[in-house]
Amino acid sequence: MLRVLAQNADLVIFLFLTGLGYTAGSIAERRHYRSISRREAELLHLPVVTFKNPYPEESVRSGVMMMGSVVISIDYFKRLLAILRNIFGGRVTSYETLVDRARREAVLRLKEAARQKGCDMVVNLRLETSTIGQSANSRNSVGCVEVLAYGTAIALRRL
Amino acid sequence: MKFTPRPLSENVNVSKTHPLAELAWMLGGLALILLVFYLLVGQAVEVVAERLPAGAERWLGRQALKNFAVAENPELDRRLQTLLAALPVDSPLRRRDFQVWVAATDEINAVALPGECIVVFRGLLEAVASENELDMVLAHELGHFAHRDQLKGLGRGLVATFLTMTLFGNDSSAAGLVASLTLSFDARYSQRQEAAADAWGLDLLVARYGHAGGAVDFFARLSRRDDAPRLAYLRASHPHPEDRIRNLERRIAERQYRFETVVPLDSTRLLAEPPRP
Numbered sequence: 063m064l065r066v067l068a069q070n071a072d073l074v075i076f077l078f079l080t081g082l083g084y085t086a087g088s089i090a091e092r093r094h095y096r097s098i099s100r101r102e103a104e105l106l107h108l109p110v111v112t113f114k115n116p117y118p119e120e121s122v123r124s125g126v127m128m129m130g131s132v133v134i135s136i137d138y139f140k141r142l143l144a145i146l147r148n149i150f151g152g153r154v155t156s157y158e159t160l161v162d163r164a165r166r167e168a169v170l171r172l173k174e175a176a177r178q179k180g181c182d183m184v185v186n187l188r189l190e191t192s193t194i195g196q197s198a199n200s201r202n203s204v205g206c207v208e209v210l211a212y213g214t215a216i217a218l219r220r221l
Numbered sequence: 222m223k224f225t226p227r228p229l230s231e232n233v234n235v236s237k238t239h240p241l242a243e244l245a246w247m248l249g250g251l252a253l254i255l256l257v258f259y260l261l262v263g264q265a266v267e268v269v270a271e272r273l274p275a276g277a278e279r280w281l282g283r284q285a286l287k288n289f290a291v292a293e294n295p296e297l298d299r300r301l302q303t304l305l306a307a308l309p310v311d312s313p314l315r316r317r318d319f320q321v322w323v324a325a326t327d328e329i330n331a332v333a334l335p336g337e338c339i340v341v342f343r344g345l346l347e348a349v350a351s352e353n354e355l356d357m358v359l360a361h362e363l364g365h366f367a368h369r370d371q372l373k374g375l376g377r378g379l380v381a382t383f384l385t386m387t388l389f390g391n392d393s394s395a396a397g398l399v400a401s402l403t404l405s406f407d408a409r410y411s412q413r414q415e416a417a418a419d420a421w422g423l424d425l426l427v428a429r430y431g432h433a434g435g436a437v438d439f440f441a442r443l444s445r446r447d448d449a450p451r452l453a454y455l456r457a458s459h460p461h462p463e464d465r466i467r468n469l470e471r472r473i474a475e476r477q478y479r480f481e482t483v484v485p486l487d488s489t490r491l492l493a494e495p496p497r498p
Contacts, residue, residue, distance in 0.1 A: 084240070106226045143240060146247040155236040155243060162234045 076138075083137030091159055098166050105173045110184040115216060123217045128184060130171030131210040133194060134164045141205075161207055165189060168211035181215035188212055258384065263410070266376030270369050278372065282336020285375070289340050291322035296491055297341065300352075301359055307429035314367055321359070329443065331358055333365035335372055346491050348442065351483035353435025355491075357426050364421030370414045377410065411458045419465055420472055433478035437466045 067074050115122065136144075136157065143156035168189070176184050188211070195205040298321050308315055319337040327344040334340060339362045349355045365371055427433050444462035460468075472478075 103228060106228060109224055109226060139240070139244075143244055143247070146244070146251065150247060150250065153236060155238050156240055158235045162232065165234075 079138040080142055081139075083139035083141070087137035087139055091163070094163050094167070098163065098170065101170050101174075102166070105170065105177065108173050108177055108181075108183060110169060110173060110187050110213065112187050113185065115185045115214065117216070117218065121219050123219045124181075125214050125216045126179060126181070127212060128172050128175045128179070128181075128215040129210060129212045130168045130173070130175060131208060132164050132167040132171060133206050133208045134160055134167070135206040136160060157207075161191070161209070164191070164207050164209035165211070168209040172211045172213060172215075176215035179215060179217075181217045183218075184213040184215045186214050255384070259380070262380045262384075263377055266373055266380060270372035270376055273372060279336040281372075281375065282334045282338050285334045286322070286336075286338055286340070289322070289324040289326075291324050291340060294321055294323045294341075294491070297321040297323065297359070300356060301339070301363075304356055304359055304363065304425060304429055307425060312367075314363060317366070319363075319366075331362055333362045333371040335375060337366075339363075343492070349439060349486060350442075351435050351438065352486045353426065353430060353483040354439040355486060356429060357422055357436050357439060360422035360425040360429075361418050362422075363425060364418030365414070367421055368414065368417055370418065374411060374414065412460045415459050416465070416468055419469055423469055423472055423478075424476075427476075427478050430481075431479075432481040433473050434481045435483040436473065436478075437469050438483070440465045440469070 115125065140156040140160065144154050147154045147156070169187070172184060172187075190210045190212075192208045192210075193205055194208055298319075301319055301321050305315060305319070317337050319339060321339045321341060323346065324340050324342050326342045328342045329344045329348050331339065331341045331345055339359065341358070345358065346355075349358065423433060423436050426436055440462040444466065459465075473480075
């Protein structure tokens, strides 16, 4: 039995990494989503909007640029699904949760930073993404996605 | 306008499909596509193998022979001629000009290459104990030529490699997955070929000696030496030695072949000439 395993070492390693990717990836994802939902509910009353500052200048006490950024890695299982998708075409659903988590986490971090600064809202929100680990689909390298959320956190003058 | 924050109840950015279901669908689809393609191309290879001109086959053989460090062996050539003489007069193999080469490798194996080349590995020559056993091995390889397996096997191998390379490039883990899928299709096919060559070789051995002595001895020894579990033979190109012995014994019983004493082999004469590097 051991000999069969040794002879097919590449296949065994591949299956192991895929299995590990699925279990660990699912657990991490579920925990992350739980944390995202909780924190989103907490920070619900700090609005983040994409339009520019709508308030007259005299009512804004301070405006400061804030950033929230996160890097999330794919796992072997997600990568396998994506590679198979490359053959058939269609929506790469395995990466959807990945970028969704990254976007929401980045915005959450932006909000948390704004709250620490005592700001009331974030205007002019922008999102940028980039990949880390260029050849994400090639052997022995697993890519990551970075999402950077930035915007102007403003504190309003209480009248 | 008053700003009222509301939590989102639904996430439109994430699909509801379960990843395992998606994996199953795609793997199943992939296996199906590969199977269909492989069967179609396999059929095409059979057709080409039946009709390939002798010149092209010899050229292929010369290319394949470059992979081995081989030396000529007149003694083995003489044995092969004696075996060929035992064939029926109308056998197409009689018209061909076979040559046996010895490769300086310790592996216990022999291969039939396109053209008229049989390469016997040195390890096999050291492992055979009787002339009958050696002739059984040669007859088995002749069986491959009789079924034109040397071309079919090469063709299918090329197709499988080509397929994985085109689909996935040289180094992606999916290529490994697909390669092992196609390998298992291929293993089933090639194990059937081997069994057919065994049966053909047995008949020739009996035609040559008048009895089936030595037909299974070699595989029996291999089987004792081989402690690999049967599971390993799922993907192997050759059947498990015990299965080969069983098949041969069934055929011996069916055709009521007799067993007589075998002629011991003086392997020093066979191995006397040092193989050319």
